Amino acid sequence: MSNIALTRIQREFKEVIKSDEVKNCQIKLEPFEDNFTHLKGEIIGPPDTPYQGGKYTLDIVIPETYPFNPPKVKFLTKIWHPNISSQTGAICLDILKDQWAAAMTLRTVLLSLQALMSAAEPDDPQDAVVATQFKQHPEIFRSTASFWAYVYAEAPRNEKMKEYEEKLKQLQEMGFHEKNSRITALSSKNWDLQAAMEFLLP
């Protein structure tokens, strides 16, 4: 890593550790390895969203040319969100692409991601299936997103989840053993058991 990138990351680290958000357990940042090129971030699902109470782990790779180019960030925790791929965790956010500015930091990136979780942009989607559901069936979108938060991000349970778990169990009894693909199929098909089954069949 170039000298400027390394010194800057080390300085940013000091800033993040002192920040109010870390003190309030809103965000976390720690190196994956000792050399600061690969970091692990964590953000808490913001209140009044389906992600409330969930813990989301992020994979952050610092490029050689940091801070002149943005860090490469993706979600490691699976999430149901129009601007985040439900398969790969890839994020569609302008500041991580052409709108990056050298004055931004890992702290502001993590806070921007939290903001993205509470204000999705369905017209600039990363995951087209989720974006369509977000627009056409907002109610189903919200309950699906909170179900994913419960299953993958340790968010609290709610009433609706019993019904979803029941459908997952029915699919399992039909012989679909892979849990993640069952959840993806039902979520993509608005929890229609028949359609999800057809989706899963080869």
Next chain:
Amino acid sequence: MNNSSVTTKVRNEERHKFCWVCYGTEEDDTKDVPWVHPCKCKGSSRWVHEHCLQRWFDEKQKGQPSRKVSCPQCNTEYVVILPKVGKFVYVLELSDKIAQKLSPILAGGIFIGSVYWTAVTYGAVTVMQVLGHKEGLNVMESADPLFLLIGLPTIPLMLVLNTETRQYTEYTPPITEYPLSATRVLCGAMAFPTVATVVGKALFSNVNSNFQRTLLGGIAFVAIKGCMKIYYKQQQYLRQRQRKILNFDDGDNSEKKLENQTTPEQESTTHDSYG
């Protein structure tokens, strides 16, 4: 954090310079390096190392030094002054710019020019072919040069346009018809005068005037070609009408299928002469 503490923090940061690129402070500098405040930003985004900002410029301009760069926060366009250059470098820079702008125009001009001269040459050759070598030269020499410069290149143009319109107005039966191909139109049109001359020499050798002979040859060629084309289309149409669709071959009547397939094939192979 209340309002007054924010103000003190901002003041603090403005006194202790803090670079928004490398996140270093003035105290971190190992040697005396220049700092700038190039935009409206205040607080922690006010100051930046000049060399850090230069690097940011390079990243944003991506090899195009004339591209404008603005502050990503406050959108102020950075003001850049390039050092004055000597006259020689100025001339070099100017000629570089002119060459860059002029090249596409020049290349287009060369292309159009070569197409034009090819057309003029073709026109002249056609005139000599149609009127005969000597008479053609005489006609061209006696004509107004301006008339020749405009008239000769219109010969190939008219030939192409003529072929094209003829193709469009022709009746096309609902059988195999190739879509109008530009290369075919061009080749047909360009070859027409030569073909007309050849046909004229072959069929009307007793006519003395070169021009009349070629004219007659052209008319005869169009007439013969038309007849053959009608005949060909008719045969094609009949063949299409007589086609049969076979039952699915499940193994036991393979002999019958073979028999049916050969009959229309045999008919067609003989009619492949096309003008």
